Amino acid sequence: MTADTRDRPVRPTGPRRLGIPRVEDFSHRLRDPRLTSRVGLWLGITLSITFLTGLWSHFQQDTPSWLTIPTSPHWLYRVTQGLHIISGTAAVPLLLVKLWSVFPRLFRRPPWRPGRAQLLHLVERGSIAVLMAAVIFQLATGLSNAAQWYPWEFDFRSLHYAIAWVFIGSLLIHVAVKLPVIRQTLGEPLDRDEPVPPPGGLTRRGLLRVTWAAAGVAVLGTAGSTMTWLRSVSIFGVTDGDGPQGIPVNRTAEEAHIERVDPATWRLEVTYADASRLFSLDELRKLPQASHDLPIACVEGWSASGTWTGVPVADLVAAVGAPEGSRVFAVSMQRRGAWRTSELPEQFVADRRTLLALDLAGEPLDFDHGYPCRIIAPNRPGVLQTKWVRRLEVYA
């Protein structure tokens, strides 16, 4: 190598031997750390809401021993799960803009010499790689779950839950590392040193407005799955809100391989210890009935409220002589599938709004809604509102 070539300054966009682009190869006047930190702040907020509501959803389905899920307010799960899907969807446009704004930095070379600077660089890059992979995995699996599309083999819930912890851990590292930059850039006006845009061109402020608008569209596009009055604008809502008796059907009787029962010979079995009692449909209808407005709030994001009528589960528990504070395990006529059974902890059994419902909207349950009877309880994920109930096992 001659002195001549060694001393020549690096040309920013000159030909490269390896074909790997450099930071300098990307220039766009809108890319700026002040923009990145503003979008990043909102991305952090939406993803944190998604994380916390997701954690809650997991606990509602798989309750740790230190936690008692309340039965009130009856709409709690409907709200937390609606928020989960809405904030997760709003994060998508924010993530895209944020990735675009920092994209060139992916090609930053680590400091050449081994040492503290190089180590810090690698740790920072590594945590961002993990963070990105986790966020993209969560959003992709979450969105396809909300779309009821499961193109994979793994168990969605356990993996989505595990990766959520990877996500929050790497987010905390990322924020801690970037805190000085975040604080500085958030404190500066967005348009500081901004080059004048070409005529008709977007400013940073303009790009930010477009980003918020895109997040707003994403919210409106999904919120209708939980807020009925928004349904007509919810182009992304998978469930259009239609279904027999005003409630969408998650899995039809045919999909669950349920055979139509003969109401004359069908019996509900209620067991407790060695005791067992059979109830015909007529007998169930002759017991004191209660009516409550309660939502079905599916973990996949949609929800809808209905007026349910039936026998309080607490009365059936008392009918077999089981004490207060008993738990109930509901078993359906379905032979296979994850949601064929559910357990009602004692506070749900004790709550008189927890029904073995026979009617919806003043008519016998539609076959797809669980005819002849189903569980409906306040503040529960839809997956635990077992349809086509055949047996209630009571445990003290």
Ligand SMILES: Nc1nc2c(c(=O)[nH]1)N[C@H]1C(S)=C(S)[C@@H](COP(=O)(O)O)O[C@H]1N2
């Ligand atoms: N036996 C049985 N019960 C079930 C299910 C099921 O697949 N099998 N799906 C659950 C799910 S995921 C939801 S969201 C609700 C939906 O109730 P719906 O179809 O009446 O709206 O039922 C729940 N009960």
Ligand SMILES: [Mo]
């Ligand atoms: Mo569901």
